[in-house]
Amino acid sequence: LDANNLQGAKSLLIPVQPVDIAEAIGDLPEAMQLIAFRLLNKTEAIDVYEHLDYTTQQSLIEEFKRQDVLDIVDKMSPDDRARLFDELPASVVKRILAQLSPEERQATNLLLGYEENTAGRIMTPEYTSSKANITLEETLNRLRSHATISELIYYIYVTDESRHLTGVVSLKDLVTHEPQQTLGEIMKSDVIYIKTDMDQEEVAKVVQRYDFLAVPVVDRELRLVGIVTVDDVIDIIEKEATEDIYALGAVQSDGDNYFETNLFTVARRRVTWLLVLLFTNTITGSIIGGQEELLTRITVLAAFIPLLIGSGGNIGTQSSTVVIRGLSTDELKDLGVGKVIFREAIAGALLGLGLGLITILWAYLLPQSQRNLTVAVTVGISLMAISILASIAGSGLPFLFKLLKLDPALMSGPFISTAVDVLGVLIYFSIAGYVLGF
Amino acid sequence: LDANNLQGAKSLLIPVQPVDIAEAIGDLPEAMQLIAFRLLNKTEAIDVYEHLDYTTQQSLIEEFKRQDVLDIVDKMSPDDRARLFDELPASVVKRILAQLSPEERQATNLLLGYEENTAGRIMTPEYTSSKANITLEETLNRLRSHATISELIYYIYVTDESRHLTGVVSLKDLVTHEPQQTLGEIMKSDVIYIKTDMDQEEVAKVVQRYDFLAVPVVDRELRLVGIVTVDDVIDIIEKEATEDIYALGAVQSDGDNYFETNLFTVARRRVTWLLVLLFTNTITGSIIGGQEELLTRITVLAAFIPLLIGSGGNIGTQSSTVVIRGLSTDELKDLGVGKVIFREAIAGALLGLGLGLITILWAYLLPQSQRNLTVAVTVGISLMAISILASIAGSGLPFLFKLLKLDPALMSGPFISTAVDVLGVLIYFSIAGYVLGF
Numbered sequence: 001l002d003a004n005n006l007q008g009a010k011s012l013l014i015p016v017q018p019v020d021i022a023e024a025i026g027d028l029p030e031a032m033q034l035i036a037f038r039l040l041n042k043t044e045a046i047d048v049y050e051h052l053d054y055t056t057q058q059s060l061i062e063e064f065k066r067q068d069v070l071d072i073v074d075k076m077s078p079d080d081r082a083r084l085f086d087e088l089p090a091s092v093v094k095r096i097l098a099q100l101s102p103e104e105r106q107a108t109n110l111l112l113g114y115e116e117n118t119a120g121r122i123m124t125p126e127y128t129s130s131k132a133n134i135t136l137e138e139t140l141n142r143l144r145s146h147a148t149i150s151e152l153i154y155y156i157y158v159t160d161e162s163r164h165l166t167g168v169v170s171l172k173d174l175v176t177h178e179p180q181q182t183l184g185e186i187m188k189s190d191v192i193y194i195k196t197d198m199d200q201e202e203v204a205k206v207v208q209r210y211d212f213l214a215v216p217v218v219d220r221e222l223r224l225v226g227i228v229t230v231d232d233v234i235d236i237i238e239k240e241a242t243e244d245i246y247a248l249g250a251v252q253s254d255g256d257n258y259f260e261t262n263l264f265t266v267a268r269r270r271v272t273w274l275l276v277l278l279f280t281n282t283i284t285g286s287i288i289g290g291q292e293e294l295l296t297r298i299t300v301l302a303a304f305i306p307l308l309i310g311s312g313g314n315i316g317t318q319s320s321t322v323v324i325r326g327l328s329t330d331e332l333k334d335l336g337v338g339k340v341i342f343r344e345a346i347a348g349a350l351l352g353l354g355l356g357l358i359t360i361l362w363a364y365l366l367p368q369s370q371r372n373l374t375v376a377v378t379v380g381i382s383l384m385a386i387s388i389l390a391s392i393a394g395s396g397l398p399f400l401f402k403l404l405k406l407d408p409a410l411m412s413g414p415f416i417s418t419a420v421d422v423l424g425v426l427i428y429f430s431i432a433g434y435v436l437g438f
Numbered sequence: 439l440d441a442n443n444l445q446g447a448k449s450l451l452i453p454v455q456p457v458d459i460a461e462a463i464g465d466l467p468e469a470m471q472l473i474a475f476r477l478l479n480k481t482e483a484i485d486v487y488e489h490l491d492y493t494t495q496q497s498l499i500e501e502f503k504r505q506d507v508l509d510i511v512d513k514m515s516p517d518d519r520a521r522l523f524d525e526l527p528a529s530v531v532k533r534i535l536a537q538l539s540p541e542e543r544q545a546t547n548l549l550l551g552y553e554e555n556t557a558g559r560i561m562t563p564e565y566t567s568s569k570a571n572i573t574l575e576e577t578l579n580r581l582r583s584h585a586t587i588s589e590l591i592y593y594i595y596v597t598d599e600s601r602h603l604t605g606v607v608s609l610k611d612l613v614t615h616e617p618q619q620t621l622g623e624i625m626k627s628d629v630i631y632i633k634t635d636m637d638q639e640e641v642a643k644v645v646q647r648y649d650f651l652a653v654p655v656v657d658r659e660l661r662l663v664g665i666v667t668v669d670d671v672i673d674i675i676e677k678e679a680t681e682d683i684y685a686l687g688a689v690q691s692d693g694d695n696y697f698e699t700n701l702f703t704v705a706r707r708r709v710t711w712l713l714v715l716l717f718t719n720t721i722t723g724s725i726i727g728g729q730e731e732l733l734t735r736i737t738v739l740a741a742f743i744p745l746l747i748g749s750g751g752n753i754g755t756q757s758s759t760v761v762i763r764g765l766s767t768d769e770l771k772d773l774g775v776g777k778v779i780f781r782e783a784i785a786g787a788l789l790g791l792g793l794g795l796i797t798i799l800w801a802y803l804l805p806q807s808q809r810n811l812t813v814a815v816t817v818g819i820s821l822m823a824i825s826i827l828a829s830i831a832g833s834g835l836p837f838l839f840k841l842l843k844l845d846p847a848l849m850s851g852p853f854i855s856t857a858v859d860v861l862g863v864l865i866y867f868s869i870a871g872y873v874l875g876f
Binding site: 017019027140143144153154171172174175176177190192207208209210211213230231233234235237238241242244245246248249250251257258259263264266267270271273274275277278280281282284285286288289292295296299300302303304305306307309310311313314315317318320321322324325326329331332334335340343346347350351354355358359362413414417418421425 | 455457465578581582591592609610612613614615628630645646647648649651668669671672673675676679680682683684686687688689695696697701702704705708709711712713715716718719720722723724726727730733734737738740741742743744745747748749751752753755756758759760762763764767769770772773778781784785788789792793796797800851852855856859863
C-alpha cells in the first residue's frame with residue numbers, strides 16, 4: 001500500500017507542465033520561491049522561469065548569484081527575454097546583456113530595437129530555414145541535430161542566397177513526401193509574410209485568417225528575420241480584447257493585471273474618464289438649472305429626466321458597442337460607414353418608437369395629479385428623437401475617432417451615455433417648452 | 439513586356455489561399471458565385487467551400503446538382519461539416535447525411551450528438567494515433583501514406599488496446615529522435631486531455647495555458663475520440679470576447695454577425711434589455727416624482743440629478759467591467775470575492791471623495807441665486823455615498839450572477855448604471871431631506 005501510494009504521489013508530482021510549476025512557485029511566499037526554484041533541474045528551470053510573472057522573475061533575478069542568472073537568461077528564448085528586459089531596471093538589463101553569449105545578445109538586441117506592440121518585438125528569431133536545393137532527407141537529418149535551438153520547427157522556410165524568403169515547407173509535407181525530393185520541389189512559393197513594423201493586432205488577424213501555426217516576419221529588404229508563433233497570437237488576441245473591454249467600461253488599461261496593481265494606480269486609471277464625464281454632466285446640469293421656471297411650474301417634468309437620458313445612453317451604448325467590436329474584428333468591413341450609421345439610425349427609430357409608445361402609456365397611467373397627457377406626449381416624442389440621435393452618435397463617433405487615428409474604443413459606453421445626456425435634456429426641454437407653450 | 443505582364447498576372451492570380459478565394463466568391467453576386475466556384479478544381483473547391491460563410495454555403499448547396507454536393511460535403515472535415523449542418527434545414531441535412539460514405543456519416547453523427555459549445559462538438563475525429571511498440575520509422579512511413587486524411591498530424595497520440603490515451607509524441611520529437619526507437623520510449627506519458635462535455639471556453643483556456651497546437655478529447659471511459667486544434671481555439675476566444683463585449687453593451691448575441699442580420703432581428707436583440715432598463719428607470723422617475731414638494735421649493739436640486747446618477751453609473755460600470763473581464767480571463771482567481779469587493783469599495787470611496795470635493799466646489803461657484811452651500815454639501819456627500827455603493831454593486835453583482843449560474847457579463851454597464859440610478863436618487867433625496875430639514 002505504501003509503495004503504491006509513493007508511486008501515486010510520484011506520478012502526481014513529477015510529470016507536471018512548466019506552466020503549472022511556475023504558478024505554484026508564484027503562489028509561494030517570496031522567501032520560499034528561491035528555494036523551490038533551486039530544486040528544479042536546469043532545463044526545467046528555464047521553462048518554468050519563462051512562465052513566471054514579471055514580479056516573480058524580477059525578485060528571483062535579484063536574489064540569484066550572478067552566474068545562475070546568466071545561465072538561465074542566456075537560455076531563455078529571445079522573445080521571452082526581450083519581454084523580461086522590458087520590465088527590468090535598465091541598469092540590470094545592461095549588466096546582463098553585456099555578459100550573454102554573443103549570439104544570444106545579438107538576438108535580444110535585434111528584438112529590443114523594434115517598437116513595442118509590433119511584429120518585430122513579438123517575433124522570435126529562432127526559425128528553421130534552408131535552401132531550395134536541399135533534399136528532404138538531409139533536412140530531416142539537420143533537424144535531428146539542431147531541433148533544440150528552434151522554438152517551432154513546424155515550418156521550414158526556404159530562402160535564397162541573400163536570405164530572401166522564397167518558399168515554405170511544413171513539417172507535415174516534409175515527412176509525407178519522398179526523402180529524395182528537394183525542398184524546392186515541394187515548397188509552396190506563395191508565402192504569406194508580415195513586415196517587422198506591422199501592429200501586433202494585425203499580425204494576430206493574419207495568423208487567425210489563414211489558420212497558421214506561425215507566420216514569417218521579413219525586414220524592409222524582404223529578408224527573413226523571424227517568426228511569430230500561434231501561442232503568442234492567442235495571448236495578443238486576449239490582451240487586445242481586455243483592452244477593448246476596459247476602454248468600453250471607461251477604464252484605462254496599461255497592460256498590467258488590474259487586480260495586481262495598488263489602489264492608487266486603480267484610482268488613477270479610472271479618474272481621468274470620470275473627470276471628463278463629471279464635466280459633461282455639469283453641462284447637463286446647467287441646462288436643467290437654466291429651466292428653473294419651467295420646472296417650478298411643471299415639476300413632474302423632472303421625474304422623466306432619468307428615463308430619457310438613461311434610455312438614450314443605453315441605445316447609444318448598444319450602437320457604439322457593436323460598431324467598436326465590428327471595427328476590431330473586421331465584421332463590418334463589407335458595409336460602408338454610411339450604411340452602418342443609417343442602419344443604426346433606423347434601428348434607433350424602431351426602438352425609440354416602441355419605447356416612446358410604452359412611455360406615453362405609462363405617463364398616462366400615472367396616479368392622481370401627476371397625470372398629464374401633454375407631458376406624456378412630450379416625453380414620448382423626446383424619447384424617439386433621443387433614440388435616433390443616440391444611435392447616430394453611438395455608431396458615428398467610433399468611425400470619427402478612427403478617422404482621427406484614435407482608438408475607436410475610447411468612444412466608450414460611459415462617454416456615449418454622457419454625451420447623449422446633454423443632447424437628451426436639450427431636446428427634452430426644447431420639445432417641452434414648445435408643446436407646453438413656453 | 440506583354441509576356442512579362444502575363445507572368446505577373448499569373449503569379450498574382452494563381453497561388454492564392456483558399457480563404458482569400460472564399461472571400462472573393464462571397465462578395466460576388468449570387469448568380470456569379472456558382473460559376474466562379476465551378477472554375478476551381480476539386481481539391482481547391484473543398485478547401486474554399488469550408489471557408490465560405492454559411493449563407494453562401496447554403497445557396498451553393500441549393501444550386502448544385504446532387505452529386506456535386508455530395509462529393510464536396512463528403513470530403514469536408516467532419517467538424518466544419520457539423521457546423522454547416524447546424525445551419526442547414528433539417529430536411530436537407532437528412533438527405534445529404536443518408537448519402538454520405540459510411541465512415542464520414544459516422545464521424546458527423548458522432549459530432550452532432552454532442553451539445554453545442556462543448557469540446558465534443560468542436561473537436562475533429564481526424565487525429566493520428568498509434569501504439570507504443572511501433573518504431574518511429576514505421577510511424578513516419580504510415581504518416582507518409584495517410585497524411586491527407588488527418589487534419590493535424592503535429593501530435594501522434596499513443597493509445598492502448600482499448601483506445602485509452604497513454605501518451606503523446608509531437609511530430610517534432612518524432613523527426614528528431616533515432617528512427618529505431620519506439621513511440622513508447624520517447625512519448626510523454628503525462629498527457630493533458632479534456633472531456634467531450636467541457637465547455638468550449640474552458641477548452642480554449644487549456645490550449646492557451648499550455649501553448650498546445652491541439653488538445654486530445656476523451657469520452658467518459660477516457661477513450662480518445664478526437665482533438666481540438668488551435669485554429670478553432672482562436673475563433674472561440676474571439677467569439678467569446680465578442681459575446682462578453684455585446685453583453686456588456688446590453689446587446690444580445692446569438693452567434694451571427696450582427697451586421698448581416700436584418701433590422702428587425704437587430705431591434706429584437708436590443709429591445710429586451712431596453713425594456714428592463716425602461717422599467718428600472720420608471721422606478722427612478724417615481725422616486726423623483728414623489729419628491730415634488732422638495733423639488734418645487736428647491737428646484738436647483740434637479741440640476742444635479744444627471745451628475746449624481748451619471749457618476750454613480752460610470753463608477754459602477756468601471757467596477758463591473760474589470761470584475762467581469764477578470765472572471766473570464768481568470769486574472770482575479772488568486773483574490774477572494776470579499777477582497778475584490780473590498781478593494782473596489784475603497785477605490786470607490788477614493789474616487790467619490792475626489793469627485794465630491796470637486797462638485798462641492800463647482801456647486802459653490804454657481805452663478806447668482808442658484809448658489810447654495812447647503813445644496814453643494816448635500817450633493818458632495820451624496821456623490822461620495824453613491825460612489826461607494828456603485829463600486830460595491832458593480833463588483834458584487836457579477837459574482838452573485840456567477841453564483842446563480844448566470845453569465846456574469848449580463849451584469850452589464852447599462853444595467854449597473856440603471857440599478858445605481860435608483861439607489862442614487864434615493865440616497866440623494868434622503869440626504870437632501872435630512873440636510874435641508876424636510
